[in-house]
């Protein structure tokens with residue numbers, strides 16, 4: 301998967317990365333304008349209130365294969381990691397910008413799914429006709445939902461969560477630049493927590509067939525372009541003072557080790573959270589400052605994301621105090 305992305309390797313690529321993003325930005329201008337209008341006042345309000353602010357990216361990106369797209373190149377991710385992490389960051393007092401793939405898991409609301417999955421017998425229209433009664437089958441699930449509803453209500457009232465849904469890899473990368481630049485105002489109080497699963501490849505917009513590709517003309521050949529690498533832009537240009545936490549997903553443990561270490565050294569990432577596709581719910585490895593630490597899911601009641609967020613918040617505390625000691 302893409303390095304959401306890495307440092308541009310050669311001189312002169314900086315300008316070309318920005319040019320590619322500018323081109324995409326003009327294609328998603330309405331969406332981006334809305335992001336801009338919402339994110340700037342949000343960040344200013346949080347900085348004014350003296351809060352730490354996190355950007356959490358979540359879910360998979362999608363790249364269209366046609367102009368009027370019926371087919372897409374999509375990245376696997378349920379959004380569970382990102383959505384859960386938002387909740388734990390909020391519990392630590394952070395304000396959060398949640399840039400997530402529409403339709404993937406949402407912070408707090410993921411716990412309400414018990415209602416939509418409930419059998420008809422568990423749902424009844426109340427006597428007043430204006431509300432629903434829900435009889436839970438699973439007590440623990442119900443309690444988690446009640447807590448989530450209360451916390452969701454509190455974070456809406458406190459205006460500490462800004463949720464921005466995206467669809468395509470173009471929206472994601474342009475949105476990432478926009479939000480990161482806005483977060484620069486928070487200096488070292490900002491965290492970039494990049495758990496979205498980002499496509500490595502896309503078909504350039506001017507090479508997309510305008511209409512649905514015919515299936516009766518034999519094999520179709522696709523030429524995929526690599527997605528520009530953005531970690532270097534984030535680190536050195538867009539939000540240089542923020543704590544930068546990137547995620548790495550691989551299917552081979554040796555490759556994971558090599559690529560996670562490379563992201564630290566080559567791109568100046570503060571922490572890499574490494575995981576393997578099939579064990580990502582059981583364990584992650586944290587790589588930071590030449591050290592490695594394995595976090596395991598060891599208690600039924602505690603999500604692994606709570607432990608990841610604890611480690612990130614501790615690292616962020618050190619990051620903030622190193623800044624004030626300068």
Ligand code: 9Z3
Pocket residue numbers: 301302303304305359376377378379380381382494495496497498499546547548549550575580
């Ligand atoms: C991750 O590694 C996330 O932990 C998962 C979470 C996507 C595995 P779920 O959403 O899964 O809970 O189902 N995210 C980063 C994936 C990615 O694309 N990483 C890039 C890479 O590996 C770096 S940005 O090259």
